[in-house]
Amino acid sequence: MRVLLMAYGSRGDIEPMAGLAVRLRALGAEVRVCAPPDFAELLNGFGLPLVPLGPSVREMTTGAVTGAKPMPPQSMPQRAARVFASTYDSVAAVAEGFDAVVATGLIPAAAAARAVAEKLGLPYVFVSYFPTYLPSPHHPPLVWTRPHPADVTDNRALWDLNAEQMNELFREGINTHRASVGLPPVDDVRGHVFTDRPWLAADPTLGPWQEPADLDVVQTGAWIRPDDRPLPAELEAFLEAGAPPVYVGFGSMPVRDAEAVARAAVEAVRAQGRRVLLSRGWADLAVTGDQADCFAVGEVNQQALFGRVAAVVHHGGAGTTTTAARAGAPQVVVPQMADQPYWAGRVAELGIGAAHDGPTLTAESLSAALSTALTPATRARAATVAAEIRTDGATVAARLLLDTAGRQRPPA
Structure with a gap:
C-alpha cells in the first residue's frame, strides 16, 4: 500500500x-x-x-x-x-x-x-x-x-x-x-x-x-508524532539549576517586534517569581544580555520538556495545545490567528489554563493570565485532563x- x-x-x-x-x-x-x-x-x-x-x-x-x-x-x-x-x-x-x-x-x-x-x-x-x-x-x-x-x-x-x-x-x-x-x-x-x-x-x-x-x-x-529525542545538555542543566521555569514560545508563528515581545514575556514571568525558558521559533525570541534566570532554546522535544515546566505560554496551535495538555502543564494561550482562538477558548473552558485577551501581549496582561495558570487548582485540573488525552x-x-x-x- x-x-x-x-x-x-x-x-x-x-x-x-x-x-x-x-x-x-x-x-x-x-x-x-x-x-x-x-x-x-x-x-x-x-x-x-x-x-x-x-x-x-x-x-x-x-x-x-x-x-x-x-x-x-x-x-x-x-x-x-x-x-x-x-x-x-x-x-x-x-x-x-x-x-x-x-x-x-x-x-x-x-x-x-x-x-x-x-x-x-x-x-x-x-x-x-x-x-x-x-x-x-x-x-x-x-x-x-x-x-x-x-x-x-x-x-x-x-x-x-x-x-x-x-x-x-x-x-x-x-x-x-x-x-x-x-x-x-x-x-x-x-x-x-x-x-x-x-x-x-x-x-x-x-x-x-x-x-x-x-x-x-x-x-x-x-x-x-512519537518523539524520543533527549533534551540538550545545556537545557538539562538549566532545568536542574532551579525551580521549573515558564516556557514561552510561538512555534511557527512570526510576531511583530519580537524583541519587545520577549522583553514583556520575561518581565511577566519574573513578576510571578518564576524563571523563563524562551523558545526561539519563527518569531526568533531571544534573551538579551546575561540573565541567569532566562534560557533560550531552539528545536527541542516538547513531549519531554513540557512535563518539567511550570506553565506553557504559546500561540494556541493544535499540536502545542495537545502536547501541553498531555503533559499536564498549565497553559496560557496568546492566540494569533486561524484555529488559535478556538484552542484558547477550550483551554479556559476546561480549566487547564488561561486565554490571553487578544494576540498582543504586554508584561501586565501576560502576568495576569499567568496568575490564573500558575495556581495549584489549575495544575491539578491540568493533571486530571492529561489522563483523558488519547x-x-x-x-x-x-x-x-x-x-x-x-x-x-x-x-x-
Whole structure:
C-alpha cells in the first residue's frame, strides 16, 4: 500500500502528517509527503521523502507579518489559482502508483490534491485539526477576508455565506486549471474539498465534535508524532539549576517586534517569581544580555520538556495545545490567528489554563493570565485532563486509511 500525504501550511499542518506517516510505515505502508520546503530537515529525520511545494512558508509569513517582505500585488483569486496550479503539478508528478491521498492546509492546495486523486481514481481524504474549520450548526465559521455581518447570527446562515465567499475566492482559479487537465468544474468549492466525510484529527476531550451535524465527521483523535529525542545538555542543566521555569514560545508563528515581545514575556514571568525558558521559533525570541534566570532554546522535544515546566505560554496551535495538555502543564494561550482562538477558548473552558485577551501581549496582561495558570487548582485540573488525552489517534487513522484504500483499490 502506498499513501500520499499533502499538507500546505505551517509546522502545525505538517507535524500531524508526520505522526500519521510514522504509523502508516509501522503498518507496512509506503509513504510520501508533499509539503513546503521549510520542513525537509524535519521529515528527513524520520526518513520521510519530501516532495517540496511552493516557496518557503516561513519567508512568506514572516515577511507579511513584519512588513519586511510584503505579499506580491495579486488578488486572492490570483494567488489561489497559482497555489492550485503549482500544487497540482508537484503532486501529480509523484502520485502515479499510489493508493490514497490525504490532504490538509490551504483550500486551493487541498483542491489540487483532490484533483490529482480524481485524475488517478484514488480515494481522497480531507483532514482538519480543529472542529471549527468544518461546517456545523453548533459553531460559526472562521473569519476570512471580511468579518461576519453584524445582523447575521445564525450559524447555518453564516456557513452559507462562508461557502459563497470560498467560491468567490477560489472557484474560478480552481476550475480553470481543472479544465486544463480534463476535469469537470466544481460548483461548491468547500463541499468539494472537505467532502461529506472529512476526518477530524483532534483529541475528543480537547476538541470534541458536536452532534447532530450535517457532515459525517470521523474523529480519529490527534495525530501525535512519537518523539524520543533527549533534551540538550545545556537545557538539562538549566532545568536542574532551579525551580521549573515558564516556557514561552510561538512555534511557527512570526510576531511583530519580537524583541519587545520577549522583553514583556520575561518581565511577566519574573513578576510571578518564576524563571523563563524562551523558545526561539519563527518569531526568533531571544534573551538579551546575561540573565541567569532566562534560557533560550531552539528545536527541542516538547513531549519531554513540557512535563518539567511550570506553565506553557504559546500561540494556541493544535499540536502545542495537545502536547501541553498531555503533559499536564498549565497553559496560557496568546492566540494569533486561524484555529488559535478556538484552542484558547477550550483551554479556559476546561480549566487547564488561561486565554490571553487578544494576540498582543504586554508584561501586565501576560502576568495576569499567568496568575490564573500558575495556581495549584489549575495544575491539578491540568493533571486530571492529561489522563483523558488519547494517544492512539494516528494509529486509528492509519488503520482506517489502509482499510478504506484497500477496499477501494481496483483489482490487479
